[in-house]
Amino acid sequence: MKKNFLLGLFMIMASVSFAQKPKKLTTGQFGERKPQDVSTIPVTKAKSIDKDYRVGPFIKTQPLTTDENEIILQEGWKLQAEEELKYTGFQISETSYEDNSWYNATVPGTVLTTLVNEKVYPDPYFGVNNTLIPDDLSRKNWWYRTEFKVPADKTEDKTYIVLNGINYSANVWLNGHKIGQLKGAFVRGKFEVSDFIKKGDNNALAIQILPPPNPGIPQEAHLEDRGRNGGQLCLDGPTFISSEGWDWIPGIRDRNIGVWQDVRVRFENGLNIANPFVVTDLDLPDLTKAHINISTTVNNTTSKVISAEVEAKIEKVIVKKTVRVAPNSSTEVTFDPSEYKKLNFKNPRLWWPNGYGAQELYTLELSVSKDGKVSDKKNVRFGIRELSFGLTVDTKDQQNVRIDYNPIADKSETHFLDNREPRKELQGVFVPKLAEGFDIKDFDQGEDTHLNPYLVIKVNGTPIFIKGGNWGMDDGMKRAERERLEPYLQLHKDANFNLIRNWTGESTEEIFYELCDEYGMLVWNDFWLSTQNYNLVPNDYNLFMDNAKDVVLRYRNHPSIVIWCPRNEGYAPDYLDTELSTLVTKYDGTRFYQGNSRNLNLRNSGPWHYAPDQTFYTAKSAYGFSTELGTTSVPTAETMRKMMAEEDLWPINDVWAYHDFHWGQEKYVAHIDELYGEATGIDDFCRKAQFVNYNSHRAMFESWNSKLWNNTTGLLLWMTHPAWPSTVWQVYSYDYETFGSYFASKVACEPLHIQKNIESGYIEVINASSNDLEKATASVEVFDLEGKQVSTVSKEVSLASNSMQTLIEKNFSKDIKGVHMVRLSLKDKKGKMISVNEYWETEEGGNFQKINDLEKISVAVAEVSEDADYKYFEISNTSSTPALNVKLNALSASTDKVILPAYFSEGYFTLMPNEKRVVKLNKANISETIKVRVTGYNIKKNNVSPVF
Numbered sequence: 001m002k003k004n005f006l007l008g009l010f011m012i013m014a015s016v017s018f019a020q021k022p023k024k025l026t027t028g029q030f031g032e033r034k035p036q037d038v039s040t041i042p043v044t045k046a047k048s049i050d051k052d053y054r055v056g057p058f059i060k061t062q063p064l065t066t067d068e069n070e071i072i073l074q075e076g077w078k079l080q081a082e083e084e085l086k087y088t089g090f091q092i093s094e095t096s097y098e099d100n101s102w103y104n105a106t107v108p109g110t111v112l113t114t115l116v117n118e119k120v121y122p123d124p125y126f127g128v129n130n131t132l133i134p135d136d137l138s139r140k141n142w143w144y145r146t147e148f149k150v151p152a153d154k155t156e157d158k159t160y161i162v163l164n165g166i167n168y169s170a171n172v173w174l175n176g177h178k179i180g181q182l183k184g185a186f187v188r189g190k191f192e193v194s195d196f197i198k199k200g201d202n203n204a205l206a207i208q209i210l211p212p213p214n215p216g217i218p219q220e221a222h223l224e225d226r227g228r229n230g231g232q233l234c235l236d237g238p239t240f241i242s243s244e245g246w247d248w249i250p251g252i253r254d255r256n257i258g259v260w261q262d263v264r265v266r267f268e269n270g271l272n273i274a275n276p277f278v279v280t281d282l283d284l285p286d287l288t289k290a291h292i293n294i295s296t297t298v299n300n301t302t303s304k305v306i307s308a309e310v311e312a313k314i315e316k317v318i319v320k321k322t323v324r325v326a327p328n329s330s331t332e333v334t335f336d337p338s339e340y341k342k343l344n345f346k347n348p349r350l351w352w353p354n355g356y357g358a359q360e361l362y363t364l365e366l367s368v369s370k371d372g373k374v375s376d377k378k379n380v381r382f383g384i385r386e387l388s389f390g391l392t393v394d395t396k397d398q399q400n401v402r403i404d405y406n407p408i409a410d411k412s413e414t415h416f417l418d419n420r421e422p423r424k425e426l427q428g429v430f431v432p433k434l435a436e437g438f439d440i441k442d443f444d445q446g447e448d449t450h451l452n453p454y455l456v457i458k459v460n461g462t463p464i465f466i467k468g469g470n471w472g473m474d475d476g477m478k479r480a481e482r483e484r485l486e487p488y489l490q491l492h493k494d495a496n497f498n499l500i501r502n503w504t505g506e507s508t509e510e511i512f513y514e515l516c517d518e519y520g521m522l523v524w525n526d527f528w529l530s531t532q533n534y535n536l537v538p539n540d541y542n543l544f545m546d547n548a549k550d551v552v553l554r555y556r557n558h559p560s561i562v563i564w565c566p567r568n569e570g571y572a573p574d575y576l577d578t579e580l581s582t583l584v585t586k587y588d589g590t591r592f593y594q595g596n597s598r599n600l601n602l603r604n605s606g607p608w609h610y611a612p613d614q615t616f617y618t619a620k621s622a623y624g625f626s627t628e629l630g631t632t633s634v635p636t637a638e639t640m641r642k643m644m645a646e647e648d649l650w651p652i653n654d655v656w657a658y659h660d661f662h663w664g665q666e667k668y669v670a671h672i673d674e675l676y677g678e679a680t681g682i683d684d685f686c687r688k689a690q691f692v693n694y695n696s697h698r699a700m701f702e703s704w705n706s707k708l709w710n711n712t713t714g715l716l717l718w719m720t721h722p723a724w725p726s727t728v729w730q731v732y733s734y735d736y737e738t739f740g741s742y743f744a745s746k747v748a749c750e751p752l753h754i755q756k757n758i759e760s761g762y763i764e765v766i767n768a769s770s771n772d773l774e775k776a777t778a779s780v781e782v783f784d785l786e787g788k789q790v791s792t793v794s795k796e797v798s799l800a801s802n803s804m805q806t807l808i809e810k811n812f813s814k815d816i817k818g819v820h821m822v823r824l825s826l827k828d829k830k831g832k833m834i835s836v837n838e839y840w841e842t843e844e845g846g847n848f849q850k851i852n853d854l855e856k857i858s859v860a861v862a863e864v865s866e867d868a869d870y871k872y873f874e875i876s877n878t879s880s881t882p883a884l885n886v887k888l889n890a891l892s893a894s895t896d897k898v899i900l901p902a903y904f905s906e907g908y909f910t911l912m913p914n915e916k917r918v919v920k921l922n923k924a925n926i927s928e929t930i931k932v933r934v935t936g937y938n939i940k941k942n943n944v945s946p947v948f
Contacts, residue, residue, distance in 0.1 A: 031231015218251020532570020761811025
């Protein structure tokens with residue numbers, strides 16, 4: 001009997017084990033099993049290495065703010081490798097311990113961030129310096145340590161140490177006592193230390209950081225090999241899986257281990273608030289009424305019953321409730337608008353994605369009190385908005401049924417779709433089935449049947465035409481300060497993007513979502529799984545789910561988050577998919593769980609390489625909703641000089657490849673040489689590359705525009721944001737410089753936009769906004785290379801919101817020989833310019849090498865006006881030669897150095913002879929007297945304005 005029982009138990013355990021393991025994987029999927037052949041590792045030609053930051057200097061952050069119940073431990077941290085120590089956590093966490101020989105640590109920050117800031121190692125982002133940093137940083141234990149004082153007047157009953165994010169696991173010690181453990185990069189830790197804290201005296205906190213068990217071996221990219229996309233580190237998810245190395249970032253030597261989020265001391269009086277949640281419900285399509293539902297958990301950490309008063313305040317609206325909380329237990333408190341009438345808002349200020357309206361935000365002030373004294377309080381920022389989704393589903397009896405899914409209306413605690421058995425249908429796109437227990441009658445029938453089978457994201461009942469891109473990681477070293485990240489979000493907003501995909505959850509932190517809320521960026525939020533049937537799945541199922549649950553509970557109040565997705569390019573394993581979809585439904589219930597980042601109501605991802613023929617995008621790519629489409633994007637020569645030594649800049653070599661210019665870029669280089677002439681050096685190559693960057697990025701977005709809501713619903717570039725200094729898959733460079741790719745995207749993604757269809761040459765007007773366009777004037781002008789106008793035509797256009805119109809069914813430049821420019825413009829009924837779009841063209845099979853013969857000219861710059869937000873500059877071409885690819889930079893008047901970021905309204909445009917254009921500069925980052933430098937394809941060097 002015992003033998004049979006053990007046999008049965010073994011079979012059950014084996015079946016569970018096999019159910020949770022992927023199929024046998026290849027070497028490429030597992031990553032490298034031995035160090036790389038040293039002869040293939042890129043080598044610099046530079047004769048010396050310095051340890052200064054060359055790109056993205058270390059930013060001294062402003063102190064974090066908090067309420068009186070917390071102290072943030074941001075200063076005074078030290079770091080040391082465990083192998084250098086002879087003591088345990090008992091001794092290290094005593095105030096008598098001497099840490100004078102330790103490094104001054106950056107917290108929040110990773111181990112490598114500290115070691116680079118301390119100049120132990122050179123800036124890994126410059127050249128191939130990263131290869132000089134030992135990879136065993138990711139195979140050691142490390143200790144963080146700090147001392148702090150708690151005021152003697154802190155009389156609260158309970159004291160806690162709160163860790164908001166470590167990687168990969170940690171043991172935590174205070175004043176000679178081990179207080180807890182924490183594991184996984186995305187889970188919080190809260191440890192009671194009431195018995196160990198010394199009020200009015202010094203306290204010592206020590207955190208032992210343990211690396212992931214499977215750090216893997218990075219594969220360094222070179223011209224013949226882009227390296228591996230991940231490897232063993234995927235086994236240890238949840239963590240920063242790309243830190244092992246991907247084709248857009250090298251292996252980060254410490255795998256981003258460390259205390260990467262802040263550490264706090266928290267004081268409470270026996271009651272605390274946990275996981276507050278604000279759900280906003282509109283009476284769609286009526287936007288004048290909003291119903292605010294507030295819920296939170298109240299925890300009683302004492303041995304007595306407590307009568308607790310919970311208060312919720314939103315601006316002038318205050319509601320209260322008294323609850324009895326049993327000893328050492330929790331209770332759920334809800335403020336339902338059907339009971340609390342004040343929570344029914346009239347004419348609420350709504351939160352909209354960028355381009356569709358303002359990003360209005362409210363603050364909920366939530367507190368819990370006992371005996372009239374506040375024990376705990378939390379402020380929760382939220383936006384009033386409601387999400388819904390157009391989807392195609394199958395049922396037992398019907399196929400390809402279009403529904404309008406509103407998560408708030410779905411009261412079930414299980415996910416309504418069965419993603420495990422999709423059926424291939426409709427243009428090769430997988431369509432999910434309704435799960436058992438759900439009926440098609442449970443859902444509104446979708447009106448957008450012409451968009452079968454593609455996903456449509458709706459905010460406040462309005463379909464949002466998605467334009468944006470992927471963030472592989474905010475920063476390769478997880479330096480995620482507001483000061484560093486905010487300019488990137490400003491650039492996204494100015495580029496008219498409205499969605500960022502948080503690829504495999506690599507940017508999961510509070511500040512990322514806060515900035516997306518403020519700048520109107522919807523967030524497609526992945527969890528920490530990458531490509532199905534290629535990358536490994538995590539070993540620890542429970543750890544994965546613990547981190548996932550905490551992420552959902554922690555960030556669900558952010559209006560920017562629109563979708564939760566389990567993995568990149570594929571389905572989660574069945575056991576994880578079921579748990580994740582149930583988790584999202586149960587603990588969120590306001591968003592859609594999208595079971596696959598491609599195929600499932602989406603078109604396939606890619607391609608990711610340069611397409612010399614721009615019609616490729618319309619003919620082969622522009623359909624449906626794409627979460628990944630990308631191409632090469634080399635920045636300016638000035639930025640390239642920040643990335644590598646002068647000796648490595650030319651010709652293209654392995655140092656370029658290390659910065660992602662690896663296999664697959666041959667067509668890009670060949671096409672530049674073919675169209676504009678073989679490059680003579682780095683400056684010439686980057687100058688010519690901007691034409692190609694501009695045309696390729698505009699072509700991708702305009703291809704989707706040309707089929708607006710007629711088979712296309714959204715496009716995300718792979719990528720918009722670089723995690724480190726890169727030459728591919730970006731619309732701006734890591735140093736905040738904006739080049740051809742950026743300004744092309746900015747133009748093509750305008751809410752009101754005029755364009756030329758890539759295939760037909762017809763003129764189209766796009767209105768991807770929430771306002772109608774009335775009695776605007778569209779104009780077409782054709783100029784020859786000398787700047788002479790060859791033809792012109794104008795036509796009035798009115799266009800409803802969220803629609804596209806083919807305005808002119810004629811290609812005005814089809815029969816023109818030689819190099820010429822087509823300029824399209826759109827003005828509103830008052831004559832104000834809305835959109836300008838310029839195309840340099842030549843006959844079929846021709847090239848643009850004639851532009852190399854243009855006279856080198858100068859242009860004039862004058863400041864014409866200024867207001868609270870902008871400086872306005874008039875750029876004038878007084879010569880008889882067109883000025884091509886006109887680009888502006890702000891320079892410090894005192895140092896002549898370029899100021900970055902600098903937010904100019906236009907760039908890479910053409911000034912015809914005797915033509916002027918006004919360009920505005922956002923003053924947000926300008927705090928000093930400046931000059932304006934103008935560069936261009938045929939503009940003389942040192943074309944710099946007077947001081948402004």
